[in-house]
Amino acid sequence: MRTRLADTVLASSSGQRADEILRSCVHCGFCNATCPTYQLLGDELDGPRGRIYLVKDMLESGAPNPVARKHLDRCLTCRACETTCPSGVRFGELAEIGRELLQEQGSGPGWFMRLVLQIVPRPKLFGPLVALARACRWLLPRRLRRGLLPSGAAHRALTRGDAPLPAVPAAKPHASAAMRRALLWQGCAQRVVTPEVNAHLARLLQARGVAVATAAQEGCCGGLALHYGCSEQARAGMRRNVAALAAVDADVVVSTASGCGTTLKDYGRLLAEPQAEAFAAKVRDVSEVLAGFDFSKRAVTGRELARIAWHPPCTLQHGQGLRGEVERMLRGAGYHLVPVADADVCCGSAGAYSLLQPKLADELRQRKVAALARHAPEAVATANIGCQMHLAAGLDVPVVHWLELLA
Ligand code: SF4
Ligand code: SF4
Incomplete structure (x- = not known):
């Protein structure tokens, strides 16, 4: 992608980094196929490629852009697009730079999010x-x-x-x-x-x-x-x-x-x-x-679970690139993992997303809950507290941290 970022933007390390990321995108659009908001809304600006163009436009013009704000707000930062992208575009970093710029232009989070940011990090x-x-x-x-x-x-x-x-x-x-x-x-x-x-x-x-x-x-x-x-x-x-x-x-x-x-x-x-x-x-x-320890000798009692649906959080599979290890350990510990369709798609929790974009978050949860419940698991296991709370609100079976299944 060709860029014409202002010299003032390129003078900062984040501006240079944004330029590098933008230039690595070949605008093929493969990423749209795995973007949850693109799947739901079908709007190019609610997919990664469209958002990349919006951030580029903000960095080139230097002007506040309410359209960019709207579509960046709808992004879950799930980073499924990074996993899909054949060119290695670091979308998460670019979105971070775009949001920082919005904040500098006085178009940062509203009062509700600022309140959440004061409360949740303080136990x-x-x-x-x-x-x-x-x-x-x-x-x-x-x-x-x-x-x-x-x-x-x-x-x-x-x-x-x-x-x-x-x-x-x-x-x-x-x-x-x-x-x-x-x-x-x-x-x-x-x-x-x-x-x-x-x-x-x-x-x-x-x-x-x-x-x-x-x-x-x-x-x-x-x-x-x-x-x-x-x-x-x-x-x-x-x-x-x-x-x-x-x-x-x-x-x-x-x-x-x-x-x-x-x-x-x-x-x-x-x-x-x-x-x-x-x-x-x-x-x-x-x-x-x-991963280096053996949990295969878990004592099985009549009350313990057998059929588990595993939900890998985006932060685990896309953010940290860790896939397959939890499943291997749970199977080794004696659990039967039921198949779950579209396991790479976000559940809609995404930090405070479910509070700020409740309609989209709810639609994503409904899809995820249907996929998780399809093969009648006795419990759902996940690895992040946000997903755990968000999914528990929509499921009739317990939602636990996978670690709790290892004895
Ligand atoms: S898949 Fe990668 S290179 Fe293609 S449009 Fe998306 S971010 Fe750009
Ligand atoms: S981070 Fe997730 S929601 Fe945002 S553009 Fe990428 S795939 Fe779509």
């Missing part, structure tokens, strides 16, 4: 709100009620059997030399809504000889703010995290929420500082960490 604010909503669960519409995980005793009994998980010693001799100490990333929403996921991971790792730590200084990974063009807010939090956590003695930083993991792995690029690069190099998704 001390978000936690009491979730607790209040759960206490008033009976007052809420059925969907919202189901989205407020966990679904209580039934959920726990279904996923763990009758027996409580045993307490295990903190060190056993078979941890690999490359991973003796792990720092567990707690996440903002996950630590409030499903803290049991990380507690379960801690037990799994400790049972395998890995010492586990958490850091009280941990803040939000910055993914949510970055997603909405608030890059200053995002980068300030990232720098605080790197400064606070770089000192923690750990071989790996493990994230059980694939959304956080995708952002944390990108700290090197986002901050362009050696300390951030060193931190990012240690980040692993939990599936990468557990």
Whole structure:
């Protein structure tokens, strides 16, 4: 693609990067075929190729563009287009630059999103709100009620059997030399809504000889703010995290929420500082960490699940490029994974997308729920808290983090 970006734009590193990305696009349009919003709306401007042209136009003209704002707002940043693109166009980075520009031009997120950005990353604010909503669960519409995980005793009994998980010693001799100490990333929403996921991971790792730590200084990974063009807010939090956590003695930083993991792995690029690069190099998704362990001897009780529908979050499959490992582990642990059509398509959760674009998010959820429920699974497993809550609101079976299925 030919570009004519203004000299002032090319003077900045993000302008140069945008130019590189734009030039790598050959406008073939293959990406449109896998774009969820293009599939729903059929409008070229709601597909990746159209959005690339809109960002190019903004960078060339330098003028605020409400049309670009509308169609970038509708983009889920699922990055399915990156997986499809034969030319390796980094659409996610380009969308990030486009949203940053909109923010600079005074066309950033509205008051509601700014409020969300103040609440969700602060567990001390978000936690009491979730607790209040759960206490008033009976007052809420059925969907919202189901989205407020966990679904209580039934959920726990279904996923763990009758027996409580045993307490295990903190060190056993078979941890690999490359991973003796792990720092567990707690996440903002996950630590409030499903803290049991990380507690379960801690037990799994400790049972395998890995010492586990958490850091009280941990803040939000910055993914949510970055997603909405608030890059200053995002980068300030990232720098605080790197400064606070770089000192923690750990071989790996493990994230059980694939959304956080995708952002944390990108700290090197986002901050362009050696300390951030060193931190990012240690980040692993939990599936990468557990892949080296054997879960095939899982004791089967009558209460445990057998038929599972697996929903791979976009942040896992497109953001981190991790495909197939969770399925392999779950099958190895004795579960039957039912076929799920269009597994590469976003469920509509996408950070705060379901709050800001409820109609589109709901249509995507309906399609996803139909695909997941088609072969009558006993539960749906996923790897990100946002997908888990969003899907739980539309499904009649429990929606769990896949990790909870490993005993
Ligand atoms: S598939 Fe890649 S090269 Fe083709 S239009 Fe989409 S982004 Fe551009
Ligand atoms: S990130 Fe997802 S929604 Fe956005 S253009 Fe790419 S495929 Fe479409």
